[in-house]
Amino acid sequence: MTKKYIAQEFLKLAANGHSHEAFRLYVGENFKHHNAYFKGDADTLMLAMEESSRTNPNKTFKIHHILEDGNLVSVHSHLKQTTADLGFAVVHIFKFESDKIVELWDLGQPVCAESKNENGMF
Structure with a gap:
């Protein structure tokens, strides 16, 4: 399983209302994030993702590019x-x-x- 695959699956699960499973499968101990709107721990972000899915049941998420460089993966999406x-x-x-x-x-x-x-964002 590649890091690109893990990042993609994590985002797909989270976007589709399965943030608990995404975190259980793919997030390590001592996880931290840098979203300015939430505390920096895993549980806070996981619950925010869950709430977003609940309040936006028709959410769509499309990945356009995935780049891997060593221990970093970047995902560009809509x-x-x-x-x-x-x-x-x-x-x-x-x-x-x-x-x-x-x-x-x-x-x-x-x-x-x-x-x-004229090139658009994607």
Whole structure:
């Protein structure tokens, strides 16, 4: 199982309302994250992901790129909370020890209805 696969499966499970399973399978001890909106521990983030799935049952999550470099994996994706929502371009950066996620950064940018950039965000 590659780190790219683990990162992808973690995000898919979390986005589809299975954050407990995602954390159980793929997150290591002493996990920490850097999302500015939540405390930096695993339980807080897991519960926030669970709440997001519960309040946004029609959420869609599409991965566009996955890059692996040593113990780091970056995932570029499109997250939409509802079908009508333009969503966010999101980048998750995972740090691994062996085959477990031990650190996570996530950055997002809203998708614009009208962009000056003809190349789009994806």
